[in-house]
Structures are given as structure tokens and as C-alpha cells.
Amino acid sequence: MSVANVLQTAQDQVNQILEAYKARTINRVFLVACGGSSALMYPSKYFIDRESASISAEVFNSNEFIYRNPGTLGENSLVILCSHKGKTPETTEAAKFAKSKGALTVSLMYVETAPLADESDYIVNYSWAPPGELDPHPEIANYAILYRLTMGLLYVKEGNKKYEQLLASLPHLDGIMKSIKTNYTAPGKEFAAAYKDESVIYTMASGSNYGIAYSFAICILMEMQWINSHAIHAGEFFHGPFEILDKQMPFILLMGLDETRPMEERALKFLKEHGEKFLVLDAKELDWTGVDEEMKGYLAPLALNFILRVYAVELAAARNHPLEDRRYMFKVPY
Numbered sequence: 252m253s254v255a256n257v258l259q260t261a262q263d264q265v266n267q268i269l270e271a272y273k274a275r276t277i278n279r280v281f282l283v284a285c286g287g288s289s290a291l292m293y294p295s296k297y298f299i300d301r302e303s304a305s306i307s308a309e310v311f312n313s314n315e316f317i318y319r320n321p322g323t324l325g326e327n328s329l330v331i332l333c334s335h336k337g338k339t340p341e342t343t344e345a346a347k348f349a350k351s352k353g354a355l356t357v358s359l360m361y362v363e364t365a366p367l368a369d370e371s372d373y374i375v376n377y378s379w380a381p382p383g384e385l386d387p388h389p390e391i392a393n394y395a396i397l398y399r400l401t402m403g404l405l406y407v408k409e410g411n412k413k414y415e416q417l418l419a420s421l422p423h424l425d426g427i428m429k430s431i432k433t434n435y436t437a438p439g440k441e442f443a444a445a446y447k448d449e450s451v452i453y454t455m456a457s458g459s460n461y462g463i464a465y466s467f468a469i470c471i472l473m474e475m476q477w478i479n480s481h482a483i484h485a486g487e488f489f490h491g492p493f494e495i496l497d498k499q500m501p502f503i504l505l506m507g508l509d510e511t512r513p514m515e516e517r518a519l520k521f522l523k524e525h526g527e528k529f530l531v532l533d534a535k536e537l538d539w540t541g542v543d544e545e546m547k548g549y550l551a552p553l554a555l556n557f558i559l560r561v562y563a564v565e566l567a568a569a570r571n572h573p574l575e576d577r578r579y580m581f582k583v584p585y
Contacts, residue, residue, distance in 0.1 A: 257378065257388055257391070258388060258390065258391060260376070261375060261376065261377070261378075261388075261391040261396065262391075262399075264373070264374070264375045264376065265375060265396070265399045265400065265403060267373060268357055268373045268375070268400060268403070269403045269404075269406075269407055271355060271372070271373060272329075272355075272403070272404055272407045272408065273407055275326070275327070275355060276326075276327045277306060277327060277328070277329045277355070277404065277408060278305060278306055278307070278327045278328075279306065279307055279308075279309075279323050279324070279327060279328045279329070280299060280306060280307070280308040280309070280328070280329045280330075280331065280401070280404070281308075281309055281311055281316065281321070281324065281328060281329070281330045281331070281349070281354070282295060282296055282308060282309065282310045282311070282331050283310075283311045283312075283313050283316045283330055283331070283332045283342065283345045283346075283349070284312075284313060284332055284333040284334065284339075284342055285312060285313050285314075285334075285339055285341055285342060286469065286470060286474075287335075287466045287469075287470040288333040288334055288335060288339070288342070288359075288393075289310065289312060289313075289333075289462075290462040290463065290465045290466035290469075290470070291333055291359075291393055291394060291397060291462065291466075292310045292331075292333070292397070292462065293310060293459065293461055293462025293463075293465070293552075294394060294397075294398070294459040294460075294462060294549060294552045295308070295331075295397045295398060295400075295401040296308045296309070296310050297458055297459040297509070297549075298398070298401055298402060298405075298413070298459070298549055299401055299404075299405070301510070302405055302409075302411055302413060303405055303409060303411075304409065305408070305409065306404070306405070306408065306409075308401075309321075311345075312341075313332070313339065313341035313342040313344070313345040314341045314344075314345075316345045316348070316349075317341075317344060317345055317348045324349065324352045324354060325352055325353055325354065326352075326353035326354070328349070328352070328353075328354040328355070329354065329355050329357065329404065330345075330346070330349035330354045330355065330356045330357070331357050331358070331359070331397065331400060331401070332345060332346050332349075332356065332357070332358045332359070332367065332371065333358065333359040333360070333393065333397070334358070334359075334360055334365070334367050335360065335361050335379070336360065336361060336362050336365060337358070337360035337361075337362055337364075337365020337366060337367035337368055337374075338365055338366060338367070339367070340366075342358075342367055343366045343367045343369075343370050346358060346367055346370040346371050347370045350370065350371075350372070355372055355373075356370070356371045356372045356373070357371065357372065357373045357374070357375070357400060358370075358371035358373070358374045358375075359374070359375050359377055359393060359396055359397065359400075360374060360375075360376060360377070361376065361377060361379045362376070363376055375396050375400070377391055377392055377393045377395075377396040378391045378392050379392065379393065380392075382471070382560040382563050382564055382574055383560045383561045383563060383564030383565075385428055385429065385432055386428065389421075389424040389425055389428050389553070390421035390422055390424050390425070392553070394552065394553045394556065395421055395424070395553065398417055398549065399414075399417065399418075402414040402417050413545065413546070413549075416543040416545055416546050417543075417546060417549075419543060420541070420542040420543045420546040420550060422541075423539075423540065423541035423542050424550070424553065426538075426540070426541070427537060427538065427539070427542075427554055428554070428557055430537070430538055431537070431554060431557050431558055431561065432557075432561065435558050435561050435562070436561060436565070438562075439561045439562040439564070439565035439566075440565045440569075442530055442562050442565065442566070443562070443565035443566040443568065443569035443570075444569055445528075446501055446530075446566065447566060447569040447570045449478065449501050450478065450479060451478065451479040451480065451500075451501070452472055452478055452479075452480050452501045452502070452503060453468075453480060453481055453482075453483055453492075453495070453500070453501065453502045453503070454467050454468045454472075454480060454481075454482045454483065454502075454503045454504075454505070455482070455483045455484070455485050455488060455502060455503065455504045455505070455515075455518055456482075456484070456485060456504070456505035456506075456507065456515065456555075457484055457485035457486055457507075457511040457512075457514040457515055458507060458509045458510065458511030458512070458514075458548075459507060459509045459511075459548060459549060459551065459552050460505045460506075460507040460509070460515075460551065460552050460555060461482070461484055462552065463505060463552045463555050463556045463559065464482040464483075464503070464505055465482040466556070467480075467482075467503070467556075467559045467563070468480040468481055468482040469482070471559070471560075471563045471566075471574075474577070474580065475563070475567070475572075475574045475575075475576070476563075476566060476567065476570065476572055476574075477572070477578075485504075485511070485514040485515045485517070485518040486511075486514045488518050488521070489517075489518075489521070493521060493525075496521075496522070496525055496526050497525075497526070498526060498527045498528070499527075499528060500526065500528065501528045501529065501530075502522060502526065502528070502529040502530070503529070503530045503532070503559075504518060504519055504522060504529060504530070504531045504532070505532050505534075505555050506519065506531060506532065506533040506534060506535065507534050507548060507551040507552065507555065508534050508535065508547045508548040508551045509548030509549070509551065510548065519531060532555055532558050532559070534547075534551035534554055534555055537554055
């Protein structure tokens, strides 16, 4: 399928969902998934929290979504789910549960057919590339598709113009990602050489970037590299976690472009005063040519996520520990 056809198919799927939004009242959004797919949800929750006056959003682990059984879940709810291959049992059950409550269910996945698709009202197929590889269609990658769905919701229901700004900005992601690949591979090798023997690495961010820090901590460092980690919110850093900092404790700090950046700047100041072994990835250093000024804060997580994926490839190579290695996942009953 040509690039134009791939993009058009995804946009057609999104447009169909936007039409479904028009047909019903929606006052509550539940963003439901597990693992890295759950981390995917945080930037869109941040967007809805900031931009909507009538719709609220919550992020739920798929299993807890069912067990907790939110009292506000019902016919006026939109439940957006994600599973990379559409086979995560908990997420499939969550979609089934949401439909039983009368909610509109929309699921994101990489594949065209899967159990999750069978239990969802609508699906969108996003584009995907392995960690560190350039995605041929970054404007329909998972984070971008989720923004299309959530910004599109507020466009339909509240006339929010950010959706139009998003569509105008997304085509420029390709150039940003290519620039990252060119400019961050060598620093990634340096990072890998410096951090390859660490037994623990903490990640830190805030706002729309927190999910990226969470994903790198639990999916890359813990799952794929067997390195102890924890994602620390930059605001919460000063309410307990900063006591772990010394000259030898490794941290990765993500600095975005949204309204919570002052919290990340405060954390950076403390890291410089009391630590030595920390990596700072700052979205301000990227070339955002062509991206709408009001979109930069929302799109920074997509760029920071790709930088981290480039670094992950180099870390795996330096440790001689392929990202595909697992002890338990897909290997033993769980």
C-alpha cells in the first residue's frame, strides 16, 4: 500500500469515529490499557484536562478498570483502549465490559484483526516501527492517532481548534524524527557506554511527558533490559524520592514544552546541585520548524519518546542484551 493510501486509511478510520462522536453525548473519557499502551494515554489525558470545560478523562489499567467499575461509566462515556497486537486479554475484557455498560468503545492496534477489534465499536490501525527505527508514517503512529481521537473529540463537541492545528503540524514530524536519528545516535552511544553497568536508573518528567518517562522505565529498562527503574514525577521528586539522590545515582530527566516545564526545571536545578550522573533530554533543543506554536508542548512527548528509543537500541547493544529478550513475558503462564 502506498504512503498516501496508508495515511488515508487511518484518517478515514478516525473520521468515521468523529462522526460517531456527533451521534451521542460524551462527558467522560476513559483511557484504558496496560504497560506501554497505558503510558501512551498520558499526553491525551493532559490535553483533555487542560482544554475541555465539559469532558473529563482518566487513565486506567485494563484490569483495574473492570474491578473498580467506575460509577461514571455508562452511555455518555467514551472508552479508548490500546493493545499493540490487539491480543492483551485484560484489554479485550475491558472493551467487552465497557460495551456492556453502554459506552462507546474505540481501540487502537497495529494489526487489522484481533480479539480486541471483535469487542470494540471502532478500531484505528496505527503505524509502528521497532525501537530506534524511523517510522515511515509518524503522523499516524500511536501517540499521533490518539491525539487525533482526543483532539478530534473536543473539536466535535466544543469547537476546539487544536485539532486543526494538530493536522497542520503532524506532517512535520517526519523531519523532526529524521533529525533526531541523525543527531542523537552518537550521544546515545555515549549514554550507553556510561550507563551500561548500572543496576538502577530512574526516569523523571511531568505533565504531558510523564507517560514517556513511565514507558521507558517499565518497558525498556525493566522489561527489556532487566534494569531496576521507577518513573518519578518531577513535582513529586521533592516529596520523598530526592532523598535517594547522590553523586552516583543515575537519573534521566525529560524536559518538555508544556505548562509544567517549571517543575522539570526545578528538578534539574537540584540534580545539578546534588547529583552528577544524570542525562537531560530537552525538547527545546529540537528544530520545531513547521509545528504550530500551541502544538509544541503536546508533540514534545512524541519526539522525546523517539530519542529514548534511539538510546534504548544503543544501551541494548552496549549491554549485549537484545531488546527482545524476556524471562517471563510470552514464555510462562501469567
